[in-house]
Amino acid sequence: MPRATLIGYRATGKTSVARALAGVLGVAWIDADLELAGRCGRSIAEIIASEGEPGFRARESALLEELLDNPACVLATGGGVVLAESNRRLLDRAGRPIVWLTADAATIRRRIAADPSTATTRPALGGSDVLEEVATTLARREPLYAGLADLVIETAAVAPQAIAQQVAAWLKEGM
Numbered sequence: 072m073p074r075a076t077l078i079g080y081r082a083t084g085k086t087s088v089a090r091a092l093a094g095v096l097g098v099a100w101i102d103a104d105l106e107l108a109g110r111c112g113r114s115i116a117e118i119i120a121s122e123g124e125p126g127f128r129a130r131e132s133a134l135l136e137e138l139l140d141n142p143a144c145v146l147a148t149g150g151g152v153v154l155a156e157s158n159r160r161l162l163d164r165a166g167r168p169i170v171w172l173t174a175d176a177a178t179i180r181r182r183i184a185a186d187p188s189t190a191t192t193r194p195a196l197g198g199s200d201v202l203e204e205v206a207t208t209l210a211r212r213e214p215l216y217a218g219l220a221d222l223v224i225e226t227a228a229v230a231p232q233a234i235a236q237q238v239a240a241w242l243k244e245g246m
Contacts, residue, residue, distance in 0.1 A: 091235035
């Protein structure tokens with residue numbers, strides 16, 4: 072069981088907060104998407120393009136099970152890891168404590184647009200109205216995130232280091 076497992080939609084700060092929290096706790100951090108891309112030698116977008124979303128999700132699930140066995144890390148999961156019921160069961164059993172990082176759709180859209188690596192590393196948002204697509208996807212996933220979360224943190228206006236300090240204090244208090 073990792074020291075903390077971070078869940079949430081893409082661009083909510085999981086990678087940045089994992090890095091900062093690991094520094095505060097003095098442990099390693101792992102971003103599941105980066106780990107998967109590194110092991111496959113391809114970006115998430117390339118994996119999905121060649122294997123389809125089902126192929127990517129199967130790889131993601133296998134990796135999640137492995138990463139949840141690492142007790143000395145902070146784990147940032149992929150945004151869609153909660154879509155599979157089997158992953159939610161894994162997280163529920165082994166991934167405690169689980170921190171859900173949230174942001175509103177407009178903030179997420181702005182962050183995605185501002186990230187120059189998004190086009191090459193992540194699957195493109197497919198709709199003509201990106202804000203509507205983000206809002207719709209958030210609405211569909213929020214109950215899944217909420218069903219797992221031990222702590223919920225809004226990230227829109229808070230720096231990753233401040234969030235890391237908040238999570239570390241919460242962990243120290245015994246959750």
